Amino acid sequence: MRSATLVAFGVGRYFGSGMKICPLAEPADGLLDAMTLDGYGVWDFLRHLPRLKDGTYVRVPGREGGARWERHVTADVEVLCRRPGASAEVLVELEGEVLGHAPFRVRSLPGALKLVM
Numbered sequence: 422m423r424s425a426t427l428v429a430f431g432v433g434r435y436f437g438s439g440m441k442i443c444p445l446a447e448p449a450d451g452l453l454d455a456m457t458l459d460g461y462g463v464w465d466f467l468r469h470l471p472r473l474k475d476g477t478y479v480r481v482p483g484r485e486g487g488a489r490w491e492r493h494v495t496a497d498v499e500v501l502c503r504r505p506g507a508s509a510e511v512l513v514e515l516e517g518e519v520l521g522h523a524p525f526r527v528r529s530l531p532g533a534l535k536l537v538m
């Protein structure tokens with residue numbers, strides 16, 4: 422059980438507008454990289470935005486100014502959400518679209534997508 426400000430799952434290294442949030446992900450390994458950022462407030466996000474954008478935030482020690490990141494590699498993960506006293510649901514977003522809310526499960530399906538180039 423972990424607490425987190427942001428949880429991002431990726432098979433590849435980039436999401437959004439080129440943000441390298443899973444800089445160590447290996448698309449060919451069939452696994453998901455799960456990056457958890459905890460203790461990040463608005464100031465931390467603003468201060469580390471360039472590092473979040475280019476993926477170098479993983480070079481920052483695990484705890485800097487109260488903020489911390491962790492990398493988990495898995496094929497299957499279930500996200501439960503417990504926010505004591507919170508009235509709003511924790512939303513799940515995929516490629517900029519809100520899909521629902523927690524709890525949810527994420528699984529890697531190696532070979533499920535065929536690309537033609």
